[in-house]
Amino acid sequence: MGDIHNMTTIRDVARQAGVSVATVSRVINGNSYVNKDTESRVREAIQVMDYEPNTVARGLASKKTGTIAVILPDIMNPFFSELARAVEDTARHHKFTVIFCNSDDQAPKEKLYIQVLQQRYIDGMIFASNTLDEEDIQTMRGHGISLVVLDRAPRRGNCSIIRSKNVEGAKTAVQHLLSLGCRKIAHIAGPEELITAQERKQGYLDTIRHLKGFDPALIVPGHFSISGGIGAAQALLEYHPDVDGIFAGNDLMAAGALKALHRMGVSVPEQVSLCGFDGVAIAEMTEPELTTVAQPIYEMGATAAKRLIGRIRGETEEPSVTELDVQLVERDSTKRRVRR
Amino acid sequence: MGDIHNMTTIRDVARQAGVSVATVSRVINGNSYVNKDTESRVREAIQVMDYEPNTVARGLASKKTGTIAVILPDIMNPFFSELARAVEDTARHHKFTVIFCNSDDQAPKEKLYIQVLQQRYIDGMIFASNTLDEEDIQTMRGHGISLVVLDRAPRRGNCSIIRSKNVEGAKTAVQHLLSLGCRKIAHIAGPEELITAQERKQGYLDTIRHLKGFDPALIVPGHFSISGGIGAAQALLEYHPDVDGIFAGNDLMAAGALKALHRMGVSVPEQVSLCGFDGVAIAEMTEPELTTVAQPIYEMGATAAKRLIGRIRGETEEPSVTELDVQLVERDSTKRRVRR
DNA sequence: AGATTATTTGTAACCGGTTACACTTTCTTT
DNA sequence: AAAGAAAGTGTAACCGGTTACAAATAATCT
Numbered sequence: 001m002g003d004i005h006n007m008t009t010i011r012d013v014a015r016q017a018g019v020s021v022a023t024v025s026r027v028i029n030g031n032s033y034v035n036k037d038t039e040s041r042v043r044e045a046i047q048v049m050d051y052e053p054n055t056v057a058r059g060l061a062s063k064k065t066g067t068i069a070v071i072l073p074d075i076m077n078p079f080f081s082e083l084a085r086a087v088e089d090t091a092r093h094h095k096f097t098v099i100f101c102n103s104d105d106q107a108p109k110e111k112l113y114i115q116v117l118q119q120r121y122i123d124g125m126i127f128a129s130n131t132l133d134e135e136d137i138q139t140m141r142g143h144g145i146s147l148v149v150l151d152r153a154p155r156r157g158n159c160s161i162i163r164s165k166n167v168e169g170a171k172t173a174v175q176h177l178l179s180l181g182c183r184k185i186a187h188i189a190g191p192e193e194l195i196t197a198q199e200r201k202q203g204y205l206d207t208i209r210h211l212k213g214f215d216p217a218l219i220v221p222g223h224f225s226i227s228g229g230i231g232a233a234q235a236l237l238e239y240h241p242d243v244d245g246i247f248a249g250n251d252l253m254a255a256g257a258l259k260a261l262h263r264m265g266v267s268v269p270e271q272v273s274l275c276g277f278d279g280v281a282i283a284e285m286t287e288p289e290l291t292t293v294a295q296p297i298y299e300m301g302a303t304a305a306k307r308l309i310g311r312i313r314g315e316t317e318e319p320s321v322t323e324l325d326v327q328l329v330e331r332d333s334t335k336r337r338v339r340r
Numbered sequence: 341m342g343d344i345h346n347m348t349t350i351r352d353v354a355r356q357a358g359v360s361v362a363t364v365s366r367v368i369n370g371n372s373y374v375n376k377d378t379e380s381r382v383r384e385a386i387q388v389m390d391y392e393p394n395t396v397a398r399g400l401a402s403k404k405t406g407t408i409a410v411i412l413p414d415i416m417n418p419f420f421s422e423l424a425r426a427v428e429d430t431a432r433h434h435k436f437t438v439i440f441c442n443s444d445d446q447a448p449k450e451k452l453y454i455q456v457l458q459q460r461y462i463d464g465m466i467f468a469s470n471t472l473d474e475e476d477i478q479t480m481r482g483h484g485i486s487l488v489v490l491d492r493a494p495r496r497g498n499c500s501i502i503r504s505k506n507v508e509g510a511k512t513a514v515q516h517l518l519s520l521g522c523r524k525i526a527h528i529a530g531p532e533e534l535i536t537a538q539e540r541k542q543g544y545l546d547t548i549r550h551l552k553g554f555d556p557a558l559i560v561p562g563h564f565s566i567s568g569g570i571g572a573a574q575a576l577l578e579y580h581p582d583v584d585g586i587f588a589g590n591d592l593m594a595a596g597a598l599k600a601l602h603r604m605g606v607s608v609p610e611q612v613s614l615c616g617f618d619g620v621a622i623a624e625m626t627e628p629e630l631t632t633v634a635q636p637i638y639e640m641g642a643t644a645a646k647r648l649i650g651r652i653r654g655e656t657e658e659p660s661v662t663e664l665d666v667q668l669v670e671r672d673s674t675k676r677r678v679r680r
Numbered sequence: 681a682g683a684t685t686a687t688t689t690g691t692a693a694c695c696g697g698t699t700a701c702a703c704t705t706t707c708t709t710t
Numbered sequence: 711a712a713a714g715a716a717a718g719t720g721t722a723a724c725c726g727g728t729t730a731c732a733a734a735t736a737a738t739c740t
Contacts, residue, residue, distance in 0.1 A: 056697090361690090
């Protein structure tokens, strides 16, 4: 019973304050001349009537909804949940609301989201997923939707990019393994189509290709997932039982590999040293704890959100590319071995 | 350059099809009489002009935005990221969009969110967080916002509730420990103010209170977090080195406890059997893997979303309470011990 | 056949804001 | 003092849909 949706409107406030709606709007938005006295009368009326401007109406009129969307592969992946948390925190501080979309790295889902979000007058979008072609970027541009992309480098689309030094990080990881005395270092790689996976593989290759004993068969796919890491480690040890070092393209695969190695009775780090990439929380939960190349995940998300909101507000003009540093975090899964 | 936001509107379509906007609207919504021929003319016009109705305008006019919000403590907690994923998947299938809000279990943040979301004409809300008083519920009711609550039992607010059998699950866990031969079973409890934590503690107490050797000091707080679990286990073993079984109120604390026990040189399950609660993925990543009382997390989220959308659409009338079963998953962190 | 009901469609108000434009009043400037 | 610029405010159109109401036509009922 009782009226539903009986909110007070800007016209109610205007009447109460004895001014026009335009004046109330001006007071709220502070973007035009308003007399001091008038302003305080209006503010009082707003107080008295407990008025809150309606975001939907405002969105229709101004085409700015104070909403951003984040498209990511899967919120259950701890890397992305941390990223999501960072974005949400930052957005909240700037009075923005966040819509999350899981794409599972499937282009059709992404396209669908882009379409749905455009109809909703989304102000901007953070894209942490896979496919994003020129056309999508142009469409969004045409709709006035700002864009910040993680780990992707579109050629001409004028959007900001936030990325980590993947090649460099991978090199650091492999060099670390080499410095420990590992002779036969394998790589569990992420999906071929993902640029981050490509770059980490590249770093591995760059470091190891010219060394004796290098064998392309030491690169096995692990799909960036735990189960993929398990399968990869199994296959690896089956065909190359003398592997003494593994660089996994992310921590999830490293954790999976660790599990598999344990099941096969291979001890880490004594027999095999293992290094991951990302620096997510679960890397500390395993036994032994995982050495990893840590990205500043929270910072990446926060930076992406800040950058995006800056562009939406027209504060930041030109799109920029930010490359964040990664850091080797040495833990128990890698250890100096005796030279044989 | 180029026009921004030059979308085709319903009036464009009406003109193209030679009908009025009302007719186009009727075709789109299918809620009124429309002549077959007229309808196909309109549909063709929609096709030709590549028309997509504007969600914001529709929201203003109808006060239905096709958006639901999920308020949860922290998306980085794997329990909640799985829940979030389930909600998003389900919502997407029903063409709803989801806004996520991290409350950190802080009432002020929750209140703020509720306010912000009301201004946005949210259709409904899934509440998986802590505080939610009668007043909030009434406010939302007054604004026509449907509500589904996880693990909370508001007295009169007419909202649906999804919950797990926490007391029963906790009993199962403790009985399991007892059946293994544990004599001194401790409990690492979640925050006092959370009903789930209370219930799990209750189950522990109900099972163990009347047994000889029961000691209230065996209940230590762990704040539902990994670090809390670490601290709790340390404190526990320091004062009660003869503890031989631990039931942790969630998996995160169990994982933390495991870590602490390992650092202290206490072997699991040989010296201490350890059981968690929730059934999140990381319970399988530890070494040894954690025995836990698994909740059907994904199902909880999916059910909550389905229930909510049902209520929004007016399909489900009365609010309902759903209690989901939990299941003991035996893994390596608990093992039968030799009777001494 | 006349009355009643079901179909079909259009007109225009409305949702609750923003803002272009016009107009008045109050400085500044020369 | 006259002219131009700045400050202050209101009117009304507009954003892009939904929907109450009215009116016309077709179908069904006594």
